Amino acid sequence: MVLCFMLSDRVAAPPVIALRAIEKWYGTRDRPVHALSATDLDVGAGELLVLLGPSGCGKTTLLRMIGGLIAPTSGHLSIVGRSLWARGERQSDALADLGMVFQDANLFPWLSIEDNISLPLELKGMSATARRTKAHDLMKLVGISGFEKRWPRELSGGMRQRAAIARALSYDPKILLMDEPFGALDAMTRDAMNLELQRLFLTTEKSIVLVTHSIAEAVFLADRIVLLSPRPGRIDQIITVPFARPRTLELQATAEFQSIVLGLRQRLTEIS
Ligand SMILES: Nc1ncnc2c1ncn2[C@@H]1O[C@H](COP(=O)(O)OP(=O)(O)O)[C@@H](O)[C@H]1O
Ligand SMILES: [Mg+2]
Structure with missing residues (x-):
């Protein structure tokens, strides 16, 4: 009986963001750019998901599509169960659940x-x-x-x-989308902002999708890390980060943290 309740409870929590076969081509006249190949991804309610990858792999493209700023070339994208695009029109009711923060x-x-x-x-x-x-x-x-x-x-x-x-x-908004929000800050301010973002995340119950090319920032902040490989961008792997919250900066000195960072760095070198 208890088990039934728990199972139905889990099934009842749909993803706040759902991408199905989302693909993006940029149309330049002489040479079209395949920025993102067909991508499936779910972001759970109350999840902090980090998009990590080398420069030019399509992180910003993916985030801007989720934010409704650019349209996917094909595929389906829904925000809290509502289609973001219908008959080529952006749906403003789906946008109400999204807030965006950029590098500047x-x-x-x-x-x-x-x-x-x-x-x-x-x-x-x-x-x-x-x-x-x-x-x-x-x-x-x-x-x-x-x-x-x-x-x-x-x-x-x-x-x-x-x-x-x-x-x-x-x-x-239920969802915060952040594109390298701390990329222009010095290292100490960045550490402080990472702690601050974690505090906000724990107190406001938002779902967050954050783009970074800092491996340590990704491991420190994420529940899951989506590693993107370039040309054209695609999901290489998804890593679940095992650390409990609140996380402290000291976590970064532990062997377990370092080993996840190292694994990601090696993989990034292989795919870059
Ligand atoms: N407006 C655009 N027109 C043509 N190509 C673009 C445009 N925006 C991005 N690109 C190309 O798409 C690819 C992915 O870019 P982007 O999403 O900005 O990557 P990232 O954020 O990971 O650095 C790159 O090859 C980039 O040059
Ligand atoms: Mg970018």
Whole structure:
């Protein structure tokens, strides 16, 4: 009886992202580029999935297709059970579950940090008072309270990325898509941001898909790592990372962590 309940419970949790035979060609007139060959992938609810691979293997292409920014050439993609594309049209109801963060924070320089974060809410028609409350809550969540009235140029790179994460979370999407969000930061800030992202992940129950080309970052953050091989991009292997959370930076010095990093590095050298 108990077993039946557990089984049905597991079956009842569908993936938040489902890719079926997703393929991408970029059409340049003289030479079409096969960026991604037919790819199947599920991202579970509450999972932190990392896309890892050498430069040019199609990580950004894959993430931008999941985010609805570019259309797949063929295949089917669904977000929380809803098709992202139907009859060549992007479906806006599926987009509501997605928030995106890029390598550059992409904040508007002429808006205060608070106004940058609450801009998506303004576009949704939320009142000024409610927006301010929400922006302040988000700034607290990402650890930049007190910087509401500052301009983006007055913040460090790490703090600007925190603001970009707060903006992506503003309309409470179920899924956060992050393309090398910490790639432009120095090593110490990057460590701090990795810890911060883990804290956010554990407190907000989001599903996260994060792109990186740092092997250590992938192993530190991921529940599962999808290793992509280049030309054309395809899934080489999927690795389940066994470490419990919360993970500490000291984990990176352990033999088990190092051995996963080494295995991935060797495989990356083979496929690059
Ligand atoms: N807009 C585009 N037009 C033509 N080719 C592109 C375009 N964007 C990416 N590519 C090519 O597709 C491949 C995958 O690129 P990308 O997804 O950016 O890889 P990654 O993020 O892993 O570095 C590369 O060969 C790249 O040159
Ligand atoms: Mg990229």
